[in-house]
Amino acid sequence: MxxxxxxxxxxxxxxxxxxxxxxxxxxxxxxxxxxxxxxxxxxPEEIREAAVRALRDGKGNQYPPGPGIPELRMAVTEHQQRFYGLTFDPDTEVLVTAGATEAIAATMLALLEPGDEVIAFEPYYDSYAACISMAGATRVPLTLRAPDFRPDLDALRDAITPHTRLLLLNSPHNPTGMVLTRDELTAIAELAVERDLIVVTDEVYEHLVFEGEHIPLISLPGMRDRTVSISSAGKTFSFTGWKVGWVTAAAPLVTAIRTAKQFLTYVSAGPFQYAVAEALRLPDxxxxxxxxxxxxxxxxxxxxxxxxxxxxxxxxxxxxxxxxxxxxxxxxxxxxxxxxxxxxxxxxxxxxxxxxxxxxxxxxxxxxxxxxxxxxxxxxxxxxxx
Missing domain, CATH: 3.90.1150.10 (Aspartate Aminotransferase, domain 1)
Known part of the structure; x- marks a missing residue:
């Protein structure tokens, strides 16, 4: 050999x-x-039972639709409207994935090419580095420093080069627990518009904010068509083994990401998708x-x-x-x-x-x-x- x-x-x-x-x-x-x-x-027990019911009723035991079952895609759009006032088309602007990790991988593989640069907060969730590398792109870290781990927005601006393709953001941030403020998000959005960047946001801890509030970047001016918003059911509903995540974005971005995703898992978690659709509709x-x-x-x-x-x-x-x-x-x-x-x-x-x-x-x-x-x-x- x-x-x-x-x-x-x-x-x-x-x-x-x-x-x-x-x-x-x-x-x-x-x-x-x-x-x-x-x-x-x-x-929640009722959500676990919803998965059992789906299994027994034969829902999702065979390949579900590639973009995800319609019930879950609709539930995702209802969730985005209910909590953030955001409107998405469940048929063209939502993609169900094998957890947020696959969503990130498919997004990086779809949107990046060798020579592209990706700016990401560090410390970072470890799959970010691997996915950027697999796509052949270059990771450019923006260091969050103790004690408050706020992003240095001047350093962010300085890090952008003609090769910068996208920003990969995580808020609430793992591992530091930092939550981006409206002012910080507004500055990031203005920079993304100015420099014509795509922004990918990992929002899996969106319902675990103790101080401040979670504001999806995609809701800010100029960001609707350039933001890929990623979340999942695992952290919010305590069923991490089900691996049900989703992407919400403008149709052209979802189409690109779906092209890569279909050659990764194709589909996954059929019966669990029905249960997560019910989970997203739980009361406040x-x-x-x-x-x-x-x-x-x-x-x-x-x-x-x-x-x-x-x-x-x-x-x-x-x-x-x-x-x-x-x-x-x-x-x-x-x-x-x-x-x-x-x-x-x-x-x-x-x-x-x-x-x-x-x-x-x-x-x-x-x-x-x-x-x-x-x-x-x-x-x-x-x-x-x-």
Missing amino acids: SERPLLNRRLDGFGTTIFAEMSALAVKTGAINLGQGFPDTDG SYFIGFRDELGVKRDLLAGGLTDAGFEVYRPQGTYFVTTDVAALGEKDALAFCRSLPERCGVVAVPNSVFYDDPKPGRTQVRFAFCKRESVLREAVARLGQL
């Missing part, structure tokens, strides 16, 4: 994800897993209660981490808390996270792996609080041993 590497060079450096590594470590050691962002309880009390419940858990974990000696950056949204372990005398977040299960029986994730230049995040560690309160209390007690 030739000496050429087996792995495509575009994926060089993208080995096992940090989430898989840390979750495996949790299983191996029996530690409490506050690393990977999945709940330890299922979402569900969405408010879900947010408030997570807010209590945020305060519980953030307070416990502070008492344990961590420097805590209180998140405005998402279900993650970013901390700094330098206050504990630590110098390397990755080494700290690898040793933490043995030291006190808790697993977390180092933010440093989400940076191109790891220096700004070298001592930052992320903890997930989407767990039962009893689990969080036990984790806090264990972390107090540090």
Whole structure:
């Protein structure tokens, strides 16, 4: 066999994800897993039953339509209208995907070519870097810095070159919990119009905003035809294994993304699509209660981490808390996270792996609080041993 590497060079450096590594470590050691962002309880019982009913009724057991079942596409448009006053055509401006991760991958593969540049906030969700690389484009990081992780809009303007094709934004932001303000979004929108850029927005934590508000960039002047808005059911309804996401955008953008998506999964999650359509129509009390419940858990974990000696950056949204372990005398977040299960029986994730230049995040560690309160209390007690 030739000496050429087996792995495509575009994926060089993208080995096992940090989430898989840390979750495996949790299983191996029996530690409490506050690393990977999945709940330890299922979402609403009536939505789980809706999936069972769809299975029994033969709905979605065979290939669903490529763009997604009509019921879900309609429910997505109703959701966008209900929460944000946005109007979309369910037949031409909505695309159902295998979670937001596939939506991001299909979008990058559809809209980027070699030589294009993509500006993305760092620290970034790890699939962003891989998807941009697979598309042959170049990632240009815009670093969000502690303690408030606000984007430097002057630096954003300076980062744009004639090769910049799109901006990839995430708000509420994983892992920092930053939520973009209306002023920041307005400035980004004006810049995108001025420089004729496409903007892709990852909004999977849209219903988990504790301070401020979630404002879809696509709702701002000049952005309707140049924004790809991505969200999913996993984080909002606590069924992360169902992998049901969606894209809402102008018809030409959706057509382009669908062209790439059809050669990735083609279709997925047939019966679950029917259940998610029902979930999106749950009353306001569900969405408010879900947010408030997570807010209590945020305060519980953030307070416990502070008492344990961590420097805590209180998140405005998402279900993650970013901390700094330098206050504990630590110098390397990755080494700290690898040793933490043995030291006190808790697993977390180092933010440093989400940076191109790891220096700004070298001592930052992320903890997930989407767990039962009893689990969080036990984790806090264990972390107090540090």
